Amino acid sequence: MMATVDTDILIAAWRRILDGAEKPWVLFEHGTCVLLEEPTGAPAEQATEILREFGPVQVATSAGDFRVLELKNGEGWLVTSHHPDVVTFVATAEPDDPSHLAVGMLGRAKRDQDGTELRVAHVEDAP
Template sequence: MDIETLIGAWRRLLSGSGKSWVLFEHGTCVVLEEGEGDLAGRATGILRAYGPVSVGGPAGDFRVLELKGDAGWLVTGHHPDVVTYVAADEPEEPSHLAVGIHGRSKRDRDGTELHVVHVEDAHRAAP
């Protein structure tokens, strides 16, 4: 999935929330309650701590939330502000288990690579 499509998906998902957010390369978003300061730096610190997967611990757990209108899924983990978007056409099998494992692997990649692709500051007007 290209970056502009990911940004558009997250803008739709978080529209009206009043929260700032930081998007990472593989679709993981860190939503920030406090939207001031170095947003990318804060989000990177959170994802560094809560993104990488270690099976057998809380980092291996996930929950799958189905989006309306076949828009895909959100996969959550052990930090409430770290969520990964999985598009409807991504997983080979659309079962919650397959989607969850796919989303968790995307979060793991984002949590180890830590490549920020977009910062949305709720206190500044969106382009």
């Protein structure tokens, strides 16, 4: 069984990860973050539209692809997607199996869930 990570921990993790990015970002309920490289209008609305299109997983398409990046601070991994600005955080406490395949599959599942439920947990506007 996988552990869940509360919203405050996710927000703090993404703030550390994106420190100095100076771009707005939107965190969704299960840990997927959309970094708005070209912000236009309300961040939550823009990020929701991006995640609606690029969040749901479609196996055997680029939407099923991912890459796992291990964070140097040991707090977890980032799981990329087929959209460069859509990334999911997986904390070290979450997966039962810490292999990159298992972490990637978990991150992809979390992105799929965020992309279908579309529940914004936090908006961080650019400074």
